[in-house]
Amino acid sequence: MLFSTLASLPAFALLLLVSENVLSVTAAPPGYRPRIGVVINARSPSDALFERGVIKPKKQAAAAKASQPWKASNLKTSDYRKTALNHNDGAYVKTAGGSQVKWQKGAKGDAEHVIEPGSHVKGPLNKLGVPKNHPIVADLKAALNHKDNLSMLNGGSNKAKAQLTANPNRKPKDKASAQHYMQQPDIKKKASATMKRIDAAAKKHKMNKLSAMIKANVKKNWGHIKRDEVDLDLD
Incomplete structure (x- = not known):
């Protein structure tokens, strides 16, 4: 028409x-x-x-997303609980007195990261402005979610450990058992192995300052352990 x-x-x-x-x-x-x-x-x-x-162009949108503040969940894999279960045939449970823990085969507990993605690593990443699309991120996630950094711990002690790693001066209900858990030889060994992987990742990507900041955070949380009792590669 x-x-x-x-x-x-x-x-x-x-x-x-x-x-x-x-x-x-x-x-x-x-x-x-x-x-x-x-x-x-x-x-x-x-x-x-x-x-x-x-x-906005797709690249701009992706860059904006990558620059958002870090959360602990950004550093955890979706299957870390499954990995922890597959490589731990039990869990650390509280003893009768409640101030200590012991390994019990077949026991159930929370899957936990020995070196914490949130308390130990998130802060340094935010302070240094490391974007989520930086190449080091894959290496950090691999280290933090490796079987050597995963353990099983009873819920109360696990919660207390998370609070202590966020602020060593806090006094959660299960503080004593959480500290005793961190004194266990195999847990110290896991922490040491993870820190070595993080340090290697930092050197690979020329980000030694990041590694130093993470080490400083870890030292605060293991401060109650005598230096000759812990084999952490922190110096």
């Missing part, structure tokens, strides 16, 4: 102008002969929004 109408218009025909999805009508100049057909700008509304900066 539009084309037949245009073909029948006289010399003072109207021009159809389509620009950025806005239809306007204006008088044709004297002597203008309309051409058969109408050329329309086929850009989509999103194209116009993109040009105006309303829609």
Whole structure:
């Protein structure tokens, strides 16, 4: 219908102008002969929004997401609990007195990270402004979620450990059992192995300052253990 109408218009025909999805009508100049057909700008509304900066490019959006503050969950794999269960045939449970823990084969507990993704690692990453798409992230996640950094611990002691690693001055209900847990030889061995992996990752990506900050956090949490009792590679 539009084309037949245009073909029948006289010399003072109207021009159809389509620009950025806005239809306007204006008088044709004297002597203008309309051409058969109408050329329309086929850009989509999103194209116009993109040009105006309303829609950010995908790379910009990804960069913005990568720069968001770190959370502990960003450093945990979705299957770390399964890994912990597969490599621990029991759990550390509280003794009768409640101030200590002992390993009990077949016991159930919480899967826990010996070197904590949140308390020990998250803060340094945020302070240094390390984005989530940095190459070191894959190495850090591999170290933190490795079987050597995962253990099984009763819920009360695990909660207390998380509070103590966030703030060594806190006094949670199960503080004594959490500290006793961190004194266990195999737990100290796991911590040492993990710190070595983190240190290797930092050296690989030339981020020694990050490693030093993580080590400083870990030292605070293992401060109650005498230096000759712990084999942590922190110096």
